[in-house]
Amino acid sequence: MTAEGQRRRAFWQILLFAAGLFVLTAISAGSVYLVNKAREDSKWVIHTIEAQNQINALLLEIRRAESTARGYLLTRRSDFKADHDKAVAAIVPALDRLTRLTGDNPQQRKSIETLSSAIETRLGQFAQEMEFIRQDQPEKAAALVSELASADTTAAIAEVATGMLREEERLFRLRTVNSDRSQTLAASMTGIGSGLVVVLALISIWLVRRSARVRDEAEARLRDANLNLEAVVDERTADLREANDEIQRFAYIVSHDLRSPLVNIMGFTSELEELGGDIFRRIGSLSHAPAEGAPLAPAGPGEIALEGADKQLQEDFSEALGFIKSSIAKMDRLISAILNLTREGRREFQPVKVDTRELIEAIVTTLAHQAAEAQAEIHVEPLPALVSDRLALEQIFSNLIDNAIKYLKPRVPGEIRIRGRTKLGYAIFEVSDNGRGIDPKDHQRIFDLFRRAGTQDKPGQGIGLAHVRALVRRLGGTMSVSSELNTGSTFTITLPIAWNVSNRNRDR
Amino acid sequence: MTQPVTIIMVEDDEGHARLIERNIRRSGVNNEIVSFTTGTDAMRHLFGADGSGLVQKGNALLILLDLNLPDMTGIDILKQIKENKYLKASPVVVLTTTDDSQEIKRCYELGCNVYITKPVNYENFANAIRQLGLFFSVIQVPPAAP
CATH class of the missing domain: 1.10.287 (Helix Hairpins)
Known part of the structure; x- marks a missing residue:
């Protein structure tokens, strides 16, 4: 899996996500817009129907007024008169409502003006009729009615009203078509958008599955590599062991x-x-x-x-x-x-629990004579116990303490201190003295076999520290020195607290 | 009359052989010393051409053996001597530079009678050999098998 491919895949995924988000937003906005539009269109359709109804209602009221006026003229019954009055009273509010309803359409407004003037004339005629009847001149009223029937006021009203109705009919058809179109658009937009989202989701799923497959392959390769690495490490370790x-x-x-x-x-x-x-x-x-x-x-x-x-x-x-x-x-x-x-190197170590302090105090006791001769005091502080090879530890510490006594400054009371602490599964021991010290340039050299540093006034083969370091390494630890000339030396030994033979055996 | 004991010395280093012989003589031992510098020659002499050891039947022997031989290890020779019915009664003195405790233990287990490490310090070396010579002069080698 190359970094380039990874970047490309990530780019495509982000692009897909963005596209999906965009499509969703567009669909939402479009839907909201179209739904609003459809509602508007529906409102206009309803408005048209209302206007039609209102025209019809107006015409109905005029007819009612006419017929009741006639009824009253013929029968002189007061209930016809009451009905006529009610009908006449209803005409003006009905006309007003119609005017309001059709106020948006200039053509209709013109028709309304014609209509309202015709209606006004008609209302005046109704009032005249009623007046004649009240004055008890029915023949005059009848004459007026018949004259009126032949006159064109009623016809004009009917004509104008029919024109208006036709206009409203046209608007109704137009607006219905509009409304239908809006709804279809909204539906198709939602449909197409959903389809797009589904397609994007499918592509996304495909991409995710592909990257998951790539990841699985990479994991498998990594596992193989790890196994291989272990095999290589084992092989190298075996080689090293053989060389050793x-x-x-x-x-x-x-x-x-x-x-x-x-x-x-x-x-x-x-x-x-x-x-x-x-x-x-x-x-x-x-x-x-x-x-x-x-x-x-x-x-x-x-x-x-x-x-x-x-x-x-x-x-x-x-x-x-x-x-x-x-x-x-x-x-x-x-x-x-x-x-x-070499014999020491071939000896099998036996890990046992060792009370380090007791061990070191025993060493100090055996070295007491030399210490007294060198006027040295040896302080053993509390030390951590550990599991290790007892003999090796004895050799390590007796070498170090022996060295500390051996290389004290002449005529200066020696002070040798053995400290210990634990850290992360390791025990750290420090053997420090106030002796002659070691020049920093010799710090590496003193650990080499047959090499010694400083004034050669003491017997020795240059073996002790080499031996100690070999032992410490075999016990799975490390060793270092910090020292300056004339200020004493501190040897630090780090050993695993629980050294176990199985590690060792695996190493061998 | 008992037959004089023959000392068989298997030692690859001629200098060592000479030093050993000289010090044995100095301690007053005059027995015949037969030297071999390789394991093969020693084996041929001890076990004969057929390897049965029959040639040494009836001979009283004392064997001085070095462990580090060029052609075989002294341990093999020791083992074969102690397994052979004609030779197993002969005392074997292992005289070598190896002071490895494992090796010493192994030699005694195989039936070696004395194990001596050759010290580099000549005084000690000479002393050890002289004492060995004294030891030879008093040692009772089993009478030759009939």
Whole structure:
């Protein structure tokens, strides 16, 4: 999975999301708009129907007024008169309502003006009729009625009203079509929008599934890589272990085989020394014989003093042999040290619970004599207990404390302190002294085999710290030193609190 | 009359062999010393061409054995000596540079009679060999098997 692909996928997902959001907003806005429009259209349709109704109602009232007027004229019954009055009274409000309803349409307004003037005329005629009847001149009224029937006022009213009705009919049709269109639009918009959203959702799901698949593949690859890594690490560890074992074997064999010729060198040097002794005795006896004037008895064990050049020869001889012997002794010590180190490296560690303080106090007791000689005081503070190899711990601490006593400043009372604490599953021990200290440039060197630092006024092979560090490492810990010349040294050892043999065995 | 004991010395380092012989002689032991520098030669001498050990039947032997031989380990030789019915009664002195406690233990387990580490310090070395010589002079090697 490349970063480029990842970015592209993320971009597409964001784009899809944005598109979906946009479509949804557009649909919502469009729907709101269209629904409002449809409502408006419906309102206008209803308005048209109302106007139609109102025209019809107006016409009805006029007819009613006409018919009741006629009824009253013929029968003179007062209930016709009452009905006529009611009808006449209803005409004006009906006309007013119609005027209000059709106020939006200029054409209708013109028709209304015509209509209202016609109606006004008609109302005047009704009033005249009623007046004649009241004055008891029915023939005049009848004449008026018949005259009126032939006159065009009624026809005009009817014509205008029909025109208005037709106009309203036209508007009704128009507005119905409008309303229908709005509703269809709203419906189709919602439909198309929903479809789009569904399509976007499908694309989104597809994208998500694809990225999930890619992620699963990546996870699988990662798992494989991890397994592979573990295998590689195991392999490397095995290689390292083998190399380490090889070095151990090598060191063991080399030191062992170096020893064999050394036995010869030492042996024959001693033989040579003895031969040399014999030779010089003989020389001595030969050079002394004439002086004493009597043949010397076979060379006895007693030393015969030599003189002059002979003495010089004997001294040179002994000196050469002395150097050879001391070199051999030194070489033997070094070889023994390597042997011991490799042997230590091969020893199986046994983790046991160790009371560190007790262990260190026991070491301090065995070193009490040296400490007293160096006027050193050793303070052991409370120390954490741990599970580790007891013998190794003994060697580590006795080496460090021994060093601390050995390298104190002359004529300064020594103070050696052993502190301990725990941190994150590790026990940290500090062995500090106020001794001569170690130059910082030698801090690495002192841990090397056969290397020492500072004034070489104390016996030693340069093995102790190398050994201690090897032990600490085998116990799964680390070791460091902080020191300045003349201000003392602090050796810090970090060891796992619960070192277990299974770790070790796995490492081996 | 008892047959004189023959000392068989298996030692690859001729210098060591010479030093050992010299110090044995110094302690006054005059028995015949037969030296071998390789395990193969020693084995041929001890077990004969057929490897049965019959050639040494009836011979009183004392074997001085070095563990580090060029062609085989002394431990193998020790094991075969102690498994052979004609040789198993002969005392074996292991004399070697190895002072590994595991190895010492193993030698005694296999039937080695004395284990001596060659010290580099010649005084000690000479002393050890001389004492071994004294030991030879008093040791009773079992009479030759009939």
